Amino acid sequence: MKQPIFEMKAITKEFPGVKALDHVDFKIHKGRVMALLGENGAGKSTLMKILSGVYQKDDGEIIYEGKKVDIKGPKDAQEEGISIIHQELNLIPHLTIGENIFLGREPVNAFKKIDWTKLYKDSEVLLKKLKVDKSPKELVASLSIGEQQMVEIAKALSLNAKIIIMDEPTDALTKKETESLFHVIHELRAQQKSIVYISHRLEEIFQVCDDVTVLRDGKFIGEAQVKTLNEDQLIEMMVGRKLTEQFPSVVVEKGDVALEVKNLSNEYVKDISFLLRKGEILGISGLMGSGRTELAKSIYGALRKDSGKVYIDGKEVNIKSTQNALKEGIAYVSEDRKGQGLILGLSVKENMSISSLKDFESPIFKINRTKEKKAVKNYIAQMAIKTPTERQKIKNLSGGNQQKVSIAKGLMTNPKILILDEPTRGVDVGAKKEIYDLINKFKQTGMSIIMISSEMPEILGMSDRILVMHQGRITGELDRTDASQEKIMKCAVGIKEVSYKDE
Structure with missing residues (x-):
């Protein structure tokens, strides 16, 4: 293999109480796709933030095209031809697609005014390349999360960068959008662009990547060509051990009906009815836009129901708000942990206890901080949350640990x-296993669990029973023993097949 176009040597970075990177080496080769893998907290994002100028390294050196360089900020990285597509979307909803793509770099005419014709024409070319069937004059606010992700990718492509970093680029994409992205990656590689690809979906690594670098606990573990490895070897490099039983099945005798939903309807879901028993995991599957999250939010009181009834332990409840839901014993962990589930500027303790502060009130209406701290520390230990202290800002935790805090909340x-x-969205394989073990513990205590997931193996591996949705309706109800990917997909595209009913 030829000399790398870009090399990071012995990179070290420390934050208060955490050594995020410990003498890490990383290479990028011209015209190749380098996968960067590791569990949440391994140091991937920190390394890429140093590469893109967001963070400054504490030690080590960076060599670009044979010369030592010092990237002091994002502008330096951009001028060197380095572009990053962040996992968190960075778009302005009330601007158009075209305005977002060329924000701050708008083309101007001879009179130094924005050349709107060129801006929208160039945006249209980029969207067509990504097979996005949208007008560049549409507002970003009207787009789905997947479509917004494709706009972020178009924005990066517009910079004509030599090195493009893609951090979990398919996390919110449909299968069709993912295929379009892979096609673009192949084109970019043919143009001798270099791509860094970060993903927790290992099957994607084998589809689009040439090389792989693995980090663990802030240290460099190894670099290899993807074709020389299999999935088990990659997992072992990432977690430092062999993972047996990715989806541990726990058999629990089902109890009484905990939740009954009868003919629930609103503008998002139509005539939904189902039962949920104590000690049961009910999986909800379906394609993006099928109404899964809207169903959850309608039960939780975040969306208003127009008709239908909800019963908890046989008693009808009228849930008009999330506060009502919490009082009735329903908790919801959002798919968007950073946008809706957590407050990134607050600490682990503040995030974890924010929904249950009433439980820590003293007789004089003040929060009993000692009791609160004890409860939070108990959950940190019980859920193996990696944080130096409960006072640590939640934004400084890895994705997997943020997700555990969200569940603990x-x-x-x-x-x-x-x-x-989506309890394991954006979470690495090791942390996924830990979350699955936790879910099974909850199940064994008799808790009733509804689990929404886009990952077919997760739904099949963890659920006792599966509801499948299509266009706001339930099109299938499958028992664990009878469910398969084929049956779920058949229901997900609208062909009704009820193979199991809980009497």
Whole structure:
């Protein structure tokens, strides 16, 4: 293999109480796709933030095209031809697609005024390349999360960068959008562009990547060509051990009906009816836009129902708000942990206890901080949350640990029914296994769990029963023993097949 176009040598970076990178080496080769893998907290994002100028290294050196360089900020990185597509979307909703793509770099005419014709024409070319069937004059606010992600990718492509960093680029994309992205990656590689590809979906690594670098606990573990490895070897490099039983099945005798939903309807879901028993995991599957999250939010009181009834432990409840839901024993863990589930500027303790502060009130209406701190520390230990202290800002935790805090926040309300919306989105294989083990523990205590997931193996591996949705309706109900990917997909595209009913 030829000399790398870009090399980071012995990179070290420390934050208060955490050594995020410990003498890490990283290479990028011209015209190749380098996968950067590791568990949450391994140091991937920190390394890429140093590469893109967001953070400054504490030690080590960076060599670009044979010369030592010092990247002091994002502008330096951009001038060197380095572009990053962040996992968190960075778009302005009230501007158009074209305005977002060329924000701050708008083309101007001879009179130094924005050349809107060129801006929208160039935006249209980029969207067509990504097979996005949208007008560049549409507002970003009207787009789905997946479509917004494609706009972020178009924005990066517009910079004509030599090195493009893609951080979890397919996290919110449909299968069709993912295929379009892979096609673009192949084109970029043919143009001798260099790509850094970060993903927790290992099957994607084998589809689009040439090389792989693995980090663990802030240290460099190894670099290899993807074709020389298999999935088990990659997992072992990432977690430092062999993972047996990715989806541990726990058999629990189902109890009484905890939740009954009858003919629930609103503008998002139509005539939904189902039962959920104590000690049961009910999986909800379906394609993007099928109404899964809207169903969860309608039960939780975040969306208003127009008709239908909800019963908890056989008693009808009228849930008009999320506060009502919490009082009735329903907790919801959002799919968007950073946008809706957590407050990034607050600490682990503040995030975890925010929904259950009433439980820590003293007789004089002040929060008993000692009691609160004890409860938070208990959950940190119970859920193996990696944080130097409960006072650590949540934004400084890895994705997997943020997700555990989000789940703990729901658990601290002592729910009877726990709704988990995409509980392992953006979480590495090791942390996924830890979250699955936790879900099984909750199940063994008799808690009733609704789990929404886009990952077919997760739904099949963890659910006792599966509801499949299409266009706001339930099109299938499958028992664990009878469910398969083919049956779920058949229901997900609208062909009704009810193979199991809980009497």
